[in-house]
Amino acid sequence: MAVFSNPARRDRRQTSSVFITSHALVDEVLTTHDVFSSDEIRYSASEVPHRDNPVLHSMSAMDPPRHHELRRMVGRAFTPRTVDDLTPSIEACALDLLDRLTPASDFVAEFAHPLPIATLAALLGVSDARRADFVRWTDVITSFFGQPEARPDFVTAVAELRDYLLTVPAADGIIAGLRESGLSPDEVVDFAALLLINGHETTKTLLVNTVLCLAGHPAALAELRTDAGHISGTIEEVLRLRPSAGGTDRFTTRAGTLGGQPFAAGERVVVSMAAANRDPAVFSEPNTFDIRRSPNPHLSFGHGIHFCLGAHLARRQAAVALRTMLDRLPGRWTVDDVVTRDSPVGTDVLSLRLTWSR
Numbered sequence: 001m002a003v004f005s006n007p008a009r010r011d012r013r014q015t016s017s018v019f020i021t022s023h024a025l026v027d028e029v030l031t032t033h034d035v036f037s038s039d040e041i042r043y044s045a046s047e048v049p050h051r052d053n054p055v056l057h058s059m060s061a062m063d064p065p066r067h068h069e070l071r072r073m074v075g076r077a078f079t080p081r082t083v084d085d086l087t088p089s090i091e092a093c094a095l096d097l098l099d100r101l102t103p104a105s106d107f108v109a110e111f112a113h114p115l116p117i118a119t120l121a122a123l124l125g126v127s128d129a130r131r132a133d134f135v136r137w138t139d140v141i142t143s144f145f146g147q148p149e150a151r152p153d154f155v156t157a158v159a160e161l162r163d164y165l166l167t168v169p170a171a172d173g174i175i176a177g178l179r180e181s182g183l184s185p186d187e188v189v190d191f192a193a194l195l196l197i198n199g200h201e202t203t204k205t206l207l208v209n210t211v212l213c214l215a216g217h218p219a220a221l222a223e224l225r226t227d228a229g230h231i232s233g234t235i236e237e238v239l240r241l242r243p244s245a246g247g248t249d250r251f252t253t254r255a256g257t258l259g260g261q262p263f264a265a266g267e268r269v270v271v272s273m274a275a276a277n278r279d280p281a282v283f284s285e286p287n288t289f290d291i292r293r294s295p296n297p298h299l300s301f302g303h304g305i306h307f308c309l310g311a312h313l314a315r316r317q318a319a320v321a322l323r324t325m326l327d328r329l330p331g332r333w334t335v336d337d338v339v340t341r342d343s344p345v346g347t348d349v350l351s352l353r354l355t356w357s358r
């Protein structure tokens, strides 16, 4: 079914919501931003607790024209060149982590969690002296995701991040560029918090899902070993079948119809990228893991004006990680002791053990 009212999503804040699963309609919602707004504070029919939530003040919760202005400003600091400049440090970090990984290690704690944090620290130019603090801020701020109210440790972490970002001499990373880009101090902090929230768990999940997919498909892993040209196709297919963010939401600015179904103003519209990515109208054999799939128009990075700003960085991290893992972890991969927890956007893998042939 493409569109249906979903009582399960009728949480304490929202009077009603619509759940979208077809590729065409998810695409329509994400690209029709004048009707399906990201501005929850303005358009949600119910009161939104937002005072301490930097994400609800960041560009991801804005519509044009302000969204365009902010995206243009941060785009000056966060460019394809930024990703190229980060690549050697991503590679060095991946190799260092893999050198210490043993079959007894928790792959999540020892590889998938620290690699994207180190990348974000390098992106923001966090000094070695504050790395431990940065890891703590990232963990606390990202754990806020999906919570209705800010907890005291979240408020403290945002305050410490704020102090750091606004006072530290910014020699490396994009902070100096952001400060000079015309963003206000509050906007610099909101944007940095958005990068942590959008950029860490998602990339960690992509790394974990890559291992799960390849451990479950030894023929694909063997093919990759003989032809590394399939690395990018593999990552796209992992993103399609196991999107790190299973869905996102919008708020209707007026009444209208979608897929022939009426909706009212102020409704929450939940779009499921996880479902759209398996829409048989777009993907043949949608449940099959196929590293040669082409084209692969998955929606895991969204679409339209809010298309993931970090998609290039996420893809680069996953490609570097996979290349180094193919090199350092030979043979067939086996996954054991997987511990999971359900989250608002899917299932988080908390820990797993990965073994390979020596």
Ligand code: HEM
Pocket: 030, 059, 060, 061, 071, 194, 195, 198, 199, 200, 202, 203, 206, 243, 244, 245, 248, 249, 299, 300, 301, 302, 303, 305, 306, 307, 308, 309, 310, 311, 313, 314
């Ligand atoms: C937006 C997914 C990694 C920064 C988004 C959106 C999705 C997404 C689906 C759009 C949400 C919407 O339209 O409501 C992912 C996935 C990632 C990933 C699956 C990794 C596998 C990253 C990274 C960064 C990042 C590494 C930065 C370091 C952002 C930002 C936005 C965004 C800033 C907001 C863009 C805007 O509102 O214009 N991401 N993301 N993401 N992402 Fe990512």
